[in-house]
Amino acid sequence: MENRTRQWAHIMLDKQQRDVHIESKKRTIDRTMQFWMRCMSIYASYKVCQIRVQFVSDKQEQDRIWEEQHESAAEKVYALCTDLGGFFLKSAQVLAKPDLVPAAWVKKLVVLCDDAPPTPFETVQGIVEAELGNPINALFERFDQKPLGCASIAQVHRARLKGRSTDVAVKVQHPGAEELMMTDISNQKTFGAFLQRFDVKFDLVSAVDELEQQVHHEFDFLREAKSMDRIAVTLSKENRGSPPIQVPRPVPGFVTRKVLVMDFVEGIPILRIADEMIKRGINPHGSVANHAKRSILKDITAAYGQMILRDGFFQADPHPGNILVKSNGKVALLDYGQVKELPNELRLAFARLILGMSSHDPKRIELAFGDLGIEISKLSMIGEGSIKDLATIMFDTKLPGGLTVVNPFADDSLLKQISVPKFPRDLFFLLRTIHILRGISMGMGISYSVADEWKKLADEALKAANQISTGKLFPS
Numbered sequence: 001m002e003n004r005t006r007q008w009a010h011i012m013l014d015k016q017q018r019d020v021h022i023e024s025k026k027r028t029i030d031r032t033m034q035f036w037m038r039c040m041s042i043y044a045s046y047k048v049c050q051i052r053v054q055f056v057s058d059k060q061e062q063d064r065i066w067e068e069q070h071e072s073a074a075e076k077v078y079a080l081c082t083d084l085g086g087f088f089l090k091s092a093q094v095l096a097k098p099d100l101v102p103a104a105w106v107k108k109l110v111v112l113c114d115d116a117p118p119t120p121f122e123t124v125q126g127i128v129e130a131e132l133g134n135p136i137n138a139l140f141e142r143f144d145q146k147p148l149g150c151a152s153i154a155q156v157h158r159a160r161l162k163g164r165s166t167d168v169a170v171k172v173q174h175p176g177a178e179e180l181m182m183t184d185i186s187n188q189k190t191f192g193a194f195l196q197r198f199d200v201k202f203d204l205v206s207a208v209d210e211l212e213q214q215v216h217h218e219f220d221f222l223r224e225a226k227s228m229d230r231i232a233v234t235l236s237k238e239n240r241g242s243p244p245i246q247v248p249r250p251v252p253g254f255v256t257r258k259v260l261v262m263d264f265v266e267g268i269p270i271l272r273i274a275d276e277m278i279k280r281g282i283n284p285h286g287s288v289a290n291h292a293k294r295s296i297l298k299d300i301t302a303a304y305g306q307m308i309l310r311d312g313f314f315q316a317d318p319h320p321g322n323i324l325v326k327s328n329g330k331v332a333l334l335d336y337g338q339v340k341e342l343p344n345e346l347r348l349a350f351a352r353l354i355l356g357m358s359s360h361d362p363k364r365i366e367l368a369f370g371d372l373g374i375e376i377s378k379l380s381m382i383g384e385g386s387i388k389d390l391a392t393i394m395f396d397t398k399l400p401g402g403l404t405v406v407n408p409f410a411d412d413s414l415l416k417q418i419s420v421p422k423f424p425r426d427l428f429f430l431l432r433t434i435h436i437l438r439g440i441s442m443g444m445g446i447s448y449s450v451a452d453e454w455k456k457l458a459d460e461a462l463k464a465a466n467q468i469s470t471g472k473l474f475p476s
Helices: 002-054 059-084 087-095 103-112 121-132 177-198 204-218 221-238 270-279 287-311 344-358 362-372 379-395 425-443 455-464
Strands: 140-143 154-161 168-173 250-255 259-263 313-315 323-325 331-333 339-341
Touching (some): 087 177, 270 323, 344 425, 379 425
Antiparallel strands (some): 168 259
């Protein structure tokens, strides 16, 4: 009877997957056309706005025109992401940061982080039963049909395995999602090459190449489970059993490439803690709230500093939906589909960059850039202050000179004055992780510098490798 059930589940799943594949082929052409028509419309509207403001002398009127443009563009980008879904929801996660895009964009895009359309429960049940080899009611005491959250690659259901006293989270992959996401990435790579040629003097193509590889990895939940275990064990060992963050653990025997059963973690998404404080009668802008926020950021920063500088292996997607604050104030970090392992030479070169940034030493920063393989044009023309600012904009959570937004299209942007024609793809997720942490800190109203926070860890990493901060090796 059990074998018949498994065979029937596989037959039904195969049929569903064939139907999904045929439908995906039809959608691929349509979404490619939709992407290019919409993106070029948004891009053209910004170029027209740039021309318009050149004929306006009043600064307030210029600001009004730009704000009107941002509002209009935000509506179009939101519509693009909601209509097409897939990888565009991940793009929304990257863009919806107050330091990177206009406030109008952030306001519209931030709600898209976990707003993908869900896969019907009948399909979810078929995937779970085919992957785990048994009917759901034979494995689970309870399995909530409504997902807790639904992202571009998978959705998560709360459940309880038979014989367990605590709940689990069941992550189930959307059928057909991988093919659509690869199409989206291909389109965005081409658009990135276009922007790189005409507007943003930064190696965007290498960044999208790295993202493409990582997205492939995200569809392998066996790999994700191993990553969770590695990070959990490493952080526990380095902190004598008291890691700064909680990492959920996979349940042995209940992990396949498309289904991942893991510990369920109860908590509040980090950017909603202000609302929770108000419910509890705490002023979210008062000293008690600020102390709590700083404590939370300190734990997250310590965890990432240890992952990056000690082990070189880190969770590379700390967007607000993946960071929960538990009732005891401790932080839990979810979702290990995107992880990155830095080559050892890059890990140590980044440690040297951190020391150069924390000591405000432009020469050490320049040497570290060279060690990292980052090429900068017109370096001799921009001056010491500019290279320090560039390093801070790229690799720190505290922006230089009182900046609150980095706009690569602005006339006074550093990336207009210089260019970064080569940016190693291995560094993309490091840069992205730091930028997401910056967005979280700004969203919480707390200003802090990871360069300062990680100075000690960077020094320890170099000493452990028998190196000095200039990049020269001592004899072993």
